[in-house]
Amino acid sequence: xxxxxxxxxxxxxxxxxxxxxxxxxxxxxxxxxxxxxxxxxxxxxxxxxxxxxxxxxxxxxxxxxxxxxxxxxxxxxxxxxxxxxxxxxxxxxxxxxxxxxxxxxxxxxxxxxxxxxxxxxxxxxxxxxxxxxxxxxxxxxxxxxxxxxxxxxxxxxxxxxxxxxxxxxxxxxxxxxxxxxxxxxxxxxxxxxxxxxxxxxxxxxxxxxxxxxxxxxxxxxxxxxxxxxxxxxxxxxxxxxxxxxxxxxxxxxxxxxxxxxxxxxxxxxxxxx
Amino acid sequence: xxxxxxxxxxxxxxxxxxxxxxxxxxxxxxxxxxxxxxxxxxxxxxxxxxxxxxxxxxxxxxxxxxxxxxxxxxxxxxxxxxxxxxxxxxxxxxxxxxxxxxxxxxxxxxxxxxxxxxxxxxxxxxxxxxxxxxxxxxxxxxxxxxxxxxxxxxxxxxxxxxxxxxxxxxxxxxxxxxxxxxxxxxxxxxxxxxxxxxxxxxxxxxxxxxxxxxxxxxxxxxxxxxxxxxxxxxxxxxxxxxxxxxxxxxxxxxxxxxxxxxxxxxxxxxxxxxxxxxxxxxxxxxxxxxxxxxxxxxxxxxxxxxxxxxxxxxxxxxxxxxxxxx
Ligand SMILES: [Zn+2]
Ligand SMILES: [Zn+2]
Numbered sequence: 126x127x128x129x130x131x132x133x134x135x136x137x138x139x140x141x142x143x144x145x146x147x148x149x150x151x152x153x154x155x156x157x158x159x160x161x162x163x164x165x166x167x168x169x170x171x172x173x174x175x176x177x178x179x180x181x182x183x184x185x186x187x188x189x190x191x192x193x194x195x196x197x198x199x200x201x202x203x204x205x206x207x208x209x210x211x212x213x214x215x216x217x218x219x220x221x222x223x224x225x226x227x228x229x230x231x232x233x234x235x236x237x238x239x240x241x242x243x244x245x246x247x248x249x250x251x252x253x254x255x256x257x258x259x260x261x262x263x264x265x266x267x268x269x270x271x272x273x274x275x276x277x278x279x280x281x282x283x284x285x286x287x288x289x290x291x292x293x294x295x296x297x298x299x300x301x302x303x304x305x306x307x308x309x310x311x312x313x314x315x316x317x318x319x320x321x322x323x324x325x326x327x328x329x330x331x332x333x334x335x336x337x338x339x340x341x342x343x344x345x346x347x348x349x350x351x352x353x354x355x356x357x358x359x360x361x362x363x364x365x366x367x368x369x370x371x372x373x374x375x376x377x378x379x380x381x382x383x384x385x386x387x388x389x390x391x392x393x394x395x396x397x398x
Numbered sequence: 399x400x401x402x403x404x405x406x407x408x409x410x411x412x413x414x415x416x417x418x419x420x421x422x423x424x425x426x427x428x429x430x431x432x433x434x435x436x437x438x439x440x441x442x443x444x445x446x447x448x449x450x451x452x453x454x455x456x457x458x459x460x461x462x463x464x465x466x467x468x469x470x471x472x473x474x475x476x477x478x479x480x481x482x483x484x485x486x487x488x489x490x491x492x493x494x495x496x497x498x499x500x501x502x503x504x505x506x507x508x509x510x511x512x513x514x515x516x517x518x519x520x521x522x523x524x525x526x527x528x529x530x531x532x533x534x535x536x537x538x539x540x541x542x543x544x545x546x547x548x549x550x551x552x553x554x555x556x557x558x559x560x561x562x563x564x565x566x567x568x569x570x571x572x573x574x575x576x577x578x579x580x581x582x583x584x585x586x587x588x589x590x591x592x593x594x595x596x597x598x599x600x601x602x603x604x605x606x607x608x609x610x611x612x613x614x615x616x617x618x619x620x621x622x623x624x625x626x627x628x629x630x631x632x633x634x635x636x637x638x639x640x641x642x643x644x645x646x647x648x649x650x651x652x653x654x655x656x657x658x659x660x661x662x663x664x665x666x667x668x669x670x671x672x673x674x675x676x677x678x679x680x681x682x683x684x685x686x687x688x689x690x691x692x693x694x695x696x697x698x699x700x701x702x703x704x705x706x707x708x709x710x711x712x713x714x715x716x717x718x719x720x721x722x723x724x
Contacts, residue, residue, distance in 0.1 A: 239555040239558070240522075240556075241535070241545055241553075242553075242554075253523075263523050269656060270656075271523075272522070272523045272524070272634045273522055274521055276558045290640070297649035327656070334535075370623070370624040371576075373666045374552065374666065377589075377660060377665065377666050377669045378655050378658055380675055385645060385652070385655060
């Protein structure tokens with residue numbers, strides 16, 4: 126009887142939650158433990174957010190009377206999703222909720238960072254606000270510490286409040302660095318040193334990419350010039366001001382990074398002494 | 399012996415186009431080939447443009463005939479497998495394409511695709527839908543697949559659809575994105591950005607829709623050769639329970655610099671060509687001028703709570719780190 130069916134709507138043997146989780150587009154959600162939902166304390170205030178709160182709650186806990194089902198069905202389904210989403214946001218910042226999301230993160234259920242230099246770092250879902258109906262869900266990369274839009278419109282239309290602003294960063298604190306560096310076993314000094322090393326490394330990666338592509342371009346330019354005997358109509362100067370301007374911006378950014386590293390190192394020395 | 403060749407197909411491979419369509423149009427219309435523009439035949443016919451390519455493309459002559467829809471003048475049975483010619487034709491077209499999109503006509507063809515959004519937009523949220531261009535990380539074929547360059551964050555991304563994973567990045571090359579945004583400076587975001595003031599200045603009427611849109615058009619980069627578009631400059635700030643996380647926290651922010659822009663172009667002058675601050679413009683000791691208007695927490699609590707060093711709350715810091723005015 127514990128079989129999780131793959132969600133056909135007329136399947137009464139499966140619970141509403143397992144139907145919801147197996148529906149296409151709901152891959153970011155994890156299962157909220159039933160006893161979390163049944164503890165009214167965890168739902169404080171949600172009755173103001175959700176219309177037909179009582180029936181919606183009955184629906185997601187599979188306690189809905191069969192006879193009202195027909196009249197309310199459509200609207201109740203919307204309310205039940207909203208309610209589940211809002212409960213989900215509270216659940217995933219609990220110890221057990223975090224653990225469930227960590228398992229999904231390890232399976233890269235939320236996708237991978239599209240940034241080439243992040244080399245397929247798994248992502249975490251995140252909201253830009255904790256209020257529903259404001260912003261759709263975004264994805265956080267712990268490596269570049271930036272946020273991206275989901276690739277599929279199905280995921281792109283999920284309310285960000287169902288994941289909230291805090292969860293992704295709480296994961297980072299509780300489970301250590303989610304980047305490529307394992308959590309430094311020692312105290313926070315150690316942890317910070319690891320992160321500083323990581324900062325410098327990400328910067329170097331970008332510099333290397335810049336140099337590599339620059340060298341490639343130079344080779345191409347020289348090669349073309351040789352072949353064309355110097356008259357190179359089709360390859361105007363690419364070391365123009367635009368490229369120059371971008372390189373200057375990147376140098377400025379790296380100088381900002383070095384300044385932050387300096388601050389952190391100073392702080393570490395201070396906190397040790 | 400293949401005696402029963404389907405006559406109405408008429409061509410020597412099942413996957414070549416029907417007679418009404420040129421090979422080039424057909425090739426560019428295949429799924430996954432949306433990023434390619436159509437190279438003009440006269441560009442391909444000009445030997446000068448093909449210099450050096452014949453050493454990279456096997457079955458050069460046959461591939462050429464296929465791309466240009468010429469009837470093979472000798473019988474094709476000399477070639478062991480027609481699919482070899484097909485892949486040669488693709489390689490030939492791709493490498494010619496890499497060169498063509500660096501020409502005026504090629505750039506023109508690509509800017510039309512760019513403006514109609516065919517290349518898609520940057521996946522980064524705070525680039526707010528800035529359109530991207532295809533590019534390669536190498537000019538040599540066979541090394542890497544096509545990537546997308548965003549002019550706002552100056553970063554490269556993996557195309558969102560797996561159908562582009564079969565497209566060689568060399569067919570777009572390393573030079574194209576930079577030449578493109580240098581040629582169309584009005585499409586290139588400037589390297590500096592000033593956050594808009596949220597409170598409207600006193601004395602300004604609130605119904606300033608028109609004046610704000612005219613402000614919009616007034617954006618000028620003092621460097622006439624630089625990007626002339628107003629950048630999308632917001633940088634994501636991680637928050638826990640509404641508080642910004644301090645950089646001193648173990649898992650505090652470390653990468654904001656990757657996306658930062660100075661507020662004014664003159665700040666770029668404060669870094670020299672080696673990436674060092676000129677005249678020590680930013681000493682490490684001036685952290686105190688906290689332009690940060692928000693509370694910030696370190697969130698350094700150890701999960702197993704073996705330490706409880708209660709240091710006094712650190713001074714606040716501006717997350718952009720550049721509290722410079724004027
Ligand atoms: Zn990333
Ligand atoms: Zn971008």
